[in-house]
Amino acid sequence: MTDQPIVQFREVSKRFGAGPQILDRITLALAEGEFVSLIGPSGCGKSTLLRLVSALSPVTTGALTVAGTTPERAHEHLAYVFQEATLLPWLTAAGNVELPLRLRGVRAPERRAKAADLLALVRLPTASALYPRQLSGGMKMRVSIARALSREPRILLLDEPFGALDEITRNHLNEELLDWREKAPFTALFVTHSVAEAVFLSTRIVVMAANPGRIHAEVPVEFTCARTGALRERPEYFDRVAAVSRLLHAAEEGGAT
């Protein structure tokens, strides 16, 4: 691990063509190994921020470095999990997990072994031959995350991956995401609408305000106990949720004016 941030925004602004300002002078640095959540009202540019990091969209002004280089050149270090599972329906679960390796030209036997390992990791060891339409929403998201992890990313971008799931499934996946991270470490940039989810997962929460999208506050999150399901019942967790909710509320008020 180096002192150099793995993702660094310096005064980054974004507008699409002649449209309104989406992001206004964002300055933010992620150290390797952090889990940073972005939370804020709709239209605050959280998802756009991820698109900038992944080079799906170029920065308008300012400087953005990813893994010590430009976003365009940092491809190899990144993986992305979208809101929808975005699996390819004509490939089996294993085929979907293999896809990034296939695109890299990895040979079939190696790909298969890797996919089997990853499906076991996300607790779908028997689903490898199933097609996406045979999987539930939660299972699809597990496959989608396994697909992202197959790239062994240093940085994982997650854009509201659990937003469409029910709360029970979401809680499970939150806990497991942290487990998977122990086994395959990555720096996470996580967009969410859920304060509780952000508090549970993050080492740091960035609260954003809208019109134009900007950083309202940054909150480090530390707990005295491990982040397991039991954490959700502890007062220190509630305090954090309350504190971030207040900040979010303030950010919304600020954005309206």
Add this chain to the structure above:
Amino acid sequence: MNLRRVILWLSPVACGILFLGLWYGVRAATGLQSWILPTPEEILHAAWAERATLMRAAGGTALGAVGGFCVASLVGFVTALGLGGARWLRTGLYPWLLVLQMTPVIVLAPIIVLWAGPGLPGIITVTFLISYFPIVVNTTQGLLSADAPRVDLFRMYGATRLQELWLLRLPSAMPYFLAGLRIAATLAPIGAIFGEYLVGNASGGTGGLGFLVYTYNVQIKIPALFATALASCLLGFVFVAAISWLNWYVLHAWHDSFERRDR
């Protein structure tokens, strides 16, 4: 629940019986003679009497239809690859494809005989002209239908254009391509028969259902003409069944249209 099933299965039969009753009714009421409106049993009788001729003709038509259909599928697919891949080709070619589609094939018949020659080449050309368009339109639509997040995913993961085509766009287009083939499959036998009628007899005629239509008409063998219609219809069914099977074979494992529901 079972009763509903039985009714569902019997309803086409019931409709068929109703239709036959109507047929006999019209004949009885109007007193039309057999050479204008033959009875169904006269048609079946003619079909049996002419069975050797009909079978041979159906075989000839099938050859023309399959030939035209295959050429249309192949050329249509390649055209769609071009149209789906390059915007300038799409805007440039599309109006002219429409012009081709809008021109009635009957107008082109003499030109087709002149260029492709009479007999099978001409018949295949007519079949091609009739079944090409739906394949091109559907497949192009399919190639353009890969959804944005998946395209983003491929771009992010450094896919080459060829990988994007092969692993994303072609599979996305498959249901559309097959839908195009299904439309083309209903058109191809019609095209072949039409082709035989138009250009098949230019050489003196070597067979085919379209040529039989011409012959029986001249000979005023009206029950045999109806029998020819019946044979054409059966040939069409075989075609559609084959393509429906292909559709099932390619898509059943993953496509939502084959989703099994409990009820």
